[in-house]
């Protein structure tokens with residue numbers, strides 16, 4: 085869906101309103117059902133919702149295809165009632181007993197088949213929901229022990245899986261969401277560069293793009309806005325997961341811009357400069373509330389991230405481009421740096 089420059093559609097997933105459990109402690113907030121979360125998305129000013137296949141249809145492994153389609157249609161009606169759209173559906177291939185050692189790269193052929201069959205069901209669910217694409221976060225497609233999986237064979241297995249998806253549904257569009265580590269030590273497709281390279285190996289590269297997540301780029305030691313620019317140059321940036329991260333730690337999924345406002349500014353800048361969103365791309369916020377957050381205010385991380393994006397968009401649009409060009413022309417990058425920081429801080433700049 086086309087949009088005017090400077091206008092964005094925002095989305096998040098049900099997992100972004102959570103109970104605060106972490107590997108070291110139990111939940112601290114009450115669970116909320118999908119219907120309630122969809123209503124919350126509308127109230128918070130969001131335009132769409134992202135799904136895992138089993139967010140839309142819980143326990144789908146125990147259901148018939150007809151039951152799955154029926155339940156997905158119920159979720160579609162919930163969205164329609166609120167005037168919301170589904171952005172994507174992602175197969176949650178890291179949760180089931182079949183995918184302990186990865187999905188498409190599993191060493192066991194029967195389990196690889198499970199992963200592909202499950203992805204086909206995810207494509208069907210996405211079609212019922214009306215989502216624009218499916219997203220593959222390749223969570224466990226990697227290894228803890230280097231010798232345990234053949235890394236070259238693994239790349240080809242992921243490519244074969246992509247080909248099977250493209251062949252299954254001639255309309256499906258697939259986005260790869262790379263991440264360098266966690267839950268595995270080392271990933272087969274750790275960065276956007278790898279994801280884009282892989283897309284060109286498939287039978288239909290035009291239908292394979294990528295989703296760039298801020299925290300995932302930072303974990304790879306890369307600048308997220310450069311990663312986005314790289315994908316934009318390939319015309320493959322179809323979705324983003326904006327959030328933030330305090331350095332090389334576990335994947336924190338913190339509120340967008342809370343650690344590094346300037347890095348956040350540059351992400352908004354590159355998206356706005358290259359008309360991101362004009363062809364139906366969404367601004368997804370993959371953020372988590374802090375564990376200390378009480379039930380009340382358990383969506384503040386979402387509204388703040390959206391608000392901060394819009395605040396930074398204002399900064400992008402009011403940047404003095406002429407001055408920027410002049411400073412670049414005379415190679416006074418010290419002054420350019422001074423100007424940018426004054427602008428971001430709202431301090432009066434005098435040259």
Ligand code: GLO
Pocket residue numbers: 174219220221261263297325335370
């Ligand atoms: C985890 C990922 C995860 C995905 C989601 C959609 O690190 O960011 O949240 O974005 O499962 O595939």
Ligand code: MG
Pocket residue numbers: 221261297325370
């Ligand atoms: Mg993500």
